[in-house]
């Protein structure tokens with residue numbers, strides 16, 4: 001029985017720790033970017049951040065648009081990708097990663113519809129690197145690009161004023177060790193709770209002992225506090241982009 005189980009697990013565990021370490025050292029842990037074994041260097045710390053599997057996979061495959069983090073999906077081999085994704089997962093306490101890299105390089109990406117000129121402008125603004133973390137893609141993903149702090153955008157506000165005045169019912173107040181913060185709860189398991197702390201931008205994904213976490217309804221956090229990098233005309237273009245790019 002144990003033998004059979006071990007056998008079944010082999011494909012999932014079939015990544016090599018040493019290959020993962022090697023690829024990481026060559027492509028990521030150069031000191032210039034991330035530090036050895038996920039310690040901080042020119043780029044942020046990667047170890048013990050509470051990253052989940054799909055976040056690690058998508059960040060390594062697609063990069064983070066507008067930051068120095070490149071996409072490795074088309075430059076590393078599939079075997080190297082699996083090993084390095086598993087290695088970063090292991091630095092975040094995920095011992096048995098099951099990794100789905102998605103379609104191979106050259107496969108069609110998510111279908112982006114043809115956009116009007118205004119929506120094209122909105123698209124560029126949504127992902128605009130010049131706005132730093134003030135850009136929408138710091139927290140939202142559209143058609144596979146951007147960081148999905150929140151769920152996909154479904155309800156698109158009618159105009160800039162409505163976008164600024166957006167109700168944010170999912171934001172609650174988390175208290176950890178006497179410190180209260182606006183929070184978007186990701187998961188609350190028996191052994192760990194995961195939430196985005198929205199105190200600063202970009203929001204920080206935090207992992208805590210569920211017993212140390214108190215969650216109460218409501219928060220003083222306002223969406224208007226994170227759209228200040230854009231004027232109303234720019235927000236109107238962004239909304240035009242969302243209307244055309246997001247299929248209901």
Ligand code: HEC
Pocket residue numbers: 133134135136137138139140149150152153154155156157163166167168169170171184201202203223226227230235238239
């Ligand atoms: C710092 C993070 C952050 C940034 C930057 C940000 N948002 Fe949001 N946004 C949120 C959060 C969190 C919610 C969800 C609140 C809730 O559901 O309670 C949200 C909700 C939304 C919604 C409502 C989605 C729905 O289906 O209900 C829209 C639309 C939206 N944001 C658009 C934008 C646009 C456009 C920008 C750029 C101008 C932007 N956001 C920038 C964090 C951010």
